Amino acid sequence: MASLISCPHCGARPKEEFTIKGAVLPRPDAGAGSEAWMDYVYRRDNPRGAYREYWHHTSGCRRWLVVTRDTASHEVAACQDAALAKRAEAQP
Amino acid sequence: MSEFAIVHRSALAPAPRVASHRIAIIALPEGHVVQVFERAPGADLLAVLADAAGTAPHAVRTAGPGQWFIVGDEPLPRDTFLDLANALGPHAATVDQSHGRVRIRVEGTVVERMLAKGTAIDLDIGAFPVGHSAATLLGHVSVHLTRLDATAFEIMVLRGFASSLWEGLERMSAEFG
Structure with a gap:
């Protein structure tokens, strides 16, 4: 596990300050079938390599982040504020 | 409240x-600890906050994006807190955390x-x-x-x-x- 996470608001912080929610996945429509929701809620690929996850900086700025890390080498490739990244996507 | x-x-x-x-x-x-949350993301409120917080050094502390604490050694009477909340009202929400x-x-x-x-x-x-x-x-x-x-x-x-x-x-x- 990567032990230092570069929070875009706080700088490099130890992983103990964060809570990991899990993979960043597109949320299905409310009316999508039970199979789509089963996938979204339970099924994970557990890849070796690059992985995008939601991390919460619980003991710091309390913002949700999207951390892109490598599950094999532990390197962190990127760390963005989840809400700001979403807003930037919505207004290209 | x-x-x-x-x-x-x-x-x-x-x-x-x-x-x-x-x-x-x-x-x-x-004394007092007032937590402040900005209403609209991205607005620079430091000048407004410094004005509202008074002259004591380091009275305004940043606490993550869009959040601040206003602190001081003197207890904040209820009326003074309400004045502060009203002064910041258009820009930010305030919560008295003194207790x-x-x-x-x-x-x-x-x-x-x-x-x-x-x-x-x-x-x-x-x-x-x-x-x-x-x-x-x-x-x-x-x-x-x-x-x-x-x-x-x-x-x-x-x-x-x-x-x-x-x-x-x-x-x-x-x-x-």
């Missing part, structure tokens, strides 16, 4: 202090070495200058750190953790006694 004022009792009474010639831990007066957070001052020539036992952030004065604030972990306790001086920090902690944190600080300082 409640219709009655809260009766205040000190969390670290009666005003304890631990000191040696190199380190001192001092419980600050339980909920306790401030502890730590100072001395070895203060960074003492705090470094509990937190991973860089406390060097170049990286963490006077007036700078950070929310972080001190041991297993979430705290809000502010540098008040070259050799002094203020630790703000949730009230329920104050006496536990105090014991931790005493233990962290023991070797410097």
